[in-house]
Amino acid sequence: MSPYSPERRTALVLCGTGAHGAYHAGVLRALQEAGVKIDVMAGQGIGAGGAALAAIGGGSRLWEETGVWRSAPVKTLYAWKRSVMVAPAIVVALTALFFVTLMAVAAGWMMPRWWTAVLVTLPALAVAACIAFIKRASAAARRATGTWWWRFFGAPVDAEPAQDLFATVIWELIRGAAPAGRPARAALGRRYAEVLLENLGQPGFAELVLVATDVDARRDVVAALLREPYCAEFLAARPGRDRQSEVLDLAGVSRDHAIDVVAAALTPPLIADPAVVTFAADSFWRGETHRMCDRVASLNRLLEEVAAAGATQAIVVSATAPASAPHMLRVPRMDLRSRLGEYQVTAEAAALRDALEMARLRFDSVYVVSPAHNPVGPFDVNGAYDEASDRRQDLSELMARAYEDAYRQFIEPVVGASGDQLVHAEPGPDDTRVRSGTDRLFGAS
Numbered sequence: 001m002s003p004y005s006p007e008r009r010t011a012l013v014l015c016g017t018g019a020h021g022a023y024h025a026g027v028l029r030a031l032q033e034a035g036v037k038i039d040v041m042a043g044q045g046i047g048a049g050g051a052a053l054a055a056i057g058g059g060s061r062l063w064e065e066t067g068v069w070r071s072a073p074v075k076t077l078y079a080w081k082r083s084v085m086v087a088p089a090i091v092v093a094l095t096a097l098f099f100v101t102l103m104a105v106a107a108g109w110m111m112p113r114w115w116t117a118v119l120v121t122l123p124a125l126a127v128a129a130c131i132a133f134i135k136r137a138s139a140a141a142r143r144a145t146g147t148w149w150w151r152f153f154g155a156p157v158d159a160e161p162a163q164d165l166f167a168t169v170i171w172e173l174i175r176g177a178a179p180a181g182r183p184a185r186a187a188l189g190r191r192y193a194e195v196l197l198e199n200l201g202q203p204g205f206a207e208l209v210l211v212a213t214d215v216d217a218r219r220d221v222v223a224a225l226l227r228e229p230y231c232a233e234f235l236a237a238r239p240g241r242d243r244q245s246e247v248l249d250l251a252g253v254s255r256d257h258a259i260d261v262v263a264a265a266l267t268p269p270l271i272a273d274p275a276v277v278t279f280a281a282d283s284f285w286r287g288e289t290h291r292m293c294d295r296v297a298s299l300n301r302l303l304e305e306v307a308a309a310g311a312t313q314a315i316v317v318s319a320t321a322p323a324s325a326p327h328m329l330r331v332p333r334m335d336l337r338s339r340l341g342e343y344q345v346t347a348e349a350a351a352l353r354d355a356l357e358m359a360r361l362r363f364d365s366v367y368v369v370s371p372a373h374n375p376v377g378p379f380d381v382n383g384a385y386d387e388a389s390d391r392r393q394d395l396s397e398l399m400a401r402a403y404e405d406a407y408r409q410f411i412e413p414v415v416g417a418s419g420d421q422l423v424h425a426e427p428g429p430d431d432t433r434v435r436s437g438t439d440r441l442f443g444a445s
Contacts, residue, residue, distance in 0.1 A: 003365045004313060004414045011040040011209075011311035012054075014047025015299045015352070016319050017268055017344050018078050018162075018378035021046035022069040022395040023319035025062035026402025027369050028054055031315075034411045040226075040311050042209040044302045045294045046378075047317070048265030049166040052258070055225075056196050057204035058173040068169055069395050077162045077381045078268070078337075081154065157340075157379075159272035163263040170259065185263065186256040193225060193255035200227045208250070209309055211302040212264035213295040215274050217245065217285075220301050221292060223261040225250035230310040244284045253283055264292035268378075271340055296347040300355040307362035314359060315367045315410060319398070320349045321374040330375075330387060338384075341377030369409050371401055 012031070014024045024047055031038065043051030049068075053061055061067045068074060171182040174195055182188065199205040207230070210223045224247065226234055231251065237243055248254035248261065257277065264275040274291035281287040299316075306314060333339070352368075359366045375386035376398050383394035 004367070006037050008312045008364065009039045009310050010037060011042055011306045011309070011314045012038045013042045013302060013306060013314055013316045014050050015044045015302070015316065016047055016348060016378070017045045017294070017296075018341070019376055019381045019395060019398070020319035020378055021050055021062070022398045023371070023374070023402040024050040024317055025067070025069050026399035027317045027406040028059045029063045030403045030406035030411060032059055034407070034415065036411065036415060038206050040209060040306060040309055041206045042302055042306045043265065044211050044298050045265055048210045048212070048262050051208060051210065052166070052192070052262050053170060053173070055206045055208040056173065056192070056199070058170070061169050061173060063399055068165060069399060073161065073165050074395070075382055077165065078157050078159065078272070078379045079161070080156055081158045155271055155273045157268065157271040159267040159275070162266045163275065166262060166266065167259055185259045189256045189258035189260060192258045193250045196225055197251050207309065209302070209305050210261045210265060211298045211305065212261050212292050213269070213298060215291040215293060217290060219246050220295065220298055221246055221248060221261065221264070222301075222305050223248040223250055223254070223257060224305070224309065226309055234309050253280055256280060260292070265294050267293040268344070269293045269295060296344065297351040297354075299351050300358055303355055303359045303362065312363060313365040314363050315369065316352075316356070316359070318348070318352050318368065318370045319374055319376075319402070320345055320352060321371050337379045338377055341379045344378045367410055367414060369406050371405055374398070
């Protein structure tokens with residue numbers, strides 16, 4: 001008999017980066033179809049976006065045909081910034097123009113006067129545009145210190161499309177049929193918190209715990225909206241912890257920051273500019289503006305806070321596959337985005353192992369749903385080539401694999417063994433079932 005019990009307080013923990021959110025979508029779909037009751041939705045990284053949607057009954061917005069991970073905008077997530085792409089092209093073009101002119105003069109060609117004017121004007125215009133861009137960026141930035149090239153280029157990857165996409169989907173879910181434009185992040189966060197607070201305890205709604213990292217305060221930020229009696233205990237002081245500085249009560253004065261924390265969690269560290277969050281004047285930080293982003297190793301902190309929220313059993317969803325067998329390591333890909341993704345996956349895998357060791361001391365039962373093989377990296381939003389099957393796999397296939405993994409690794413052996421009556425929904429015509437190659441359930445009780 002499985003130790004899983006639907007009467008216990010269950011938390012679903014989504015962790016990962018970028019394209020791995022498609023795996024979360026497949027698992028959420030399977031759990032919803034199987035009728036698995038989730039009391040607390042928790043998220044870190046891209047999982048924060050999925051958790052925020054699922055907490056207000058919008059999990060289907062992740063996997064349906066017009067949902068996040070099947071939509072056209074998803075292919076633009078975490079792309080290179082335009083300044084990173086355009087500026088080098090301009091430099092190369094001007095350099096080539098200059099050398100072509102030198103070669104033409106050396107060959108004895110007579111250059112017209114207008115060509116000389118072009119050679120002088122184009123570089124001058126390029127320099128003036130760079131200076132204007134830097135001044136504008138410096139005036140808009142909260143901190144204008146640093147070298148000029150960093151202020152011009154900034155971090156190479158743009159996280160704003162991911163932030164805008166999830167904010168738009170959340171707003172479309174909240175507004176219903178009302179033809180209203182999306183409000184600012186603070187107003188949207190306030191509206192989101194109100195909707196969740198009003199519907200706590202209703203079918204399809206769940207409590208919420210999110211984790212991001214405050215770069216300026218050098219600590220994690222935990223945003224939570226919990227029902228009583230768990231909320232009071234969660235917010236209570238702890239030895240060695242200043243809870244006021246690190247916990248945002250989305251049901252109280254910090255209700256404006258729900259979408260801010262989601263945006264911060266969707267921002268990978270180092271390779272993307274941090275999300276800028278301005279705290280309320282009556283909050284602990286007294287109206288200060290801080291930079292916030294994701295932290296790969298924050299999964300352990302997230303599980304700690306989920307346990308503090310009263311959860312007795314946790315289902316951890318990660319798209320990071322275990323290490324390959326000997327002589328089956330992947331050939332390193334040469335593009336820079338894939339290299340960044342490889343390091344991200346390695347850090348996530350190590351963080352997952354460490355977090356699970358501690359989680360088994362905090363929960364009665366811990367279960368992990370993860371693929372046996374996943375060629376799609378965190379930034380492979382257009383899919384990736386799979387060496388094992390010698391073909392390209394996209395995010396729709398990753399969702400289908402997650403759907404299958406959830407049934408094989410958790411629903412059938414764990415929930416089914418607990419005596420619950422489940423109805424295994426038949427796949428739709430566009431669902432491609434992909435076996436992950438493992439029947440093993442990762443976890444302990």
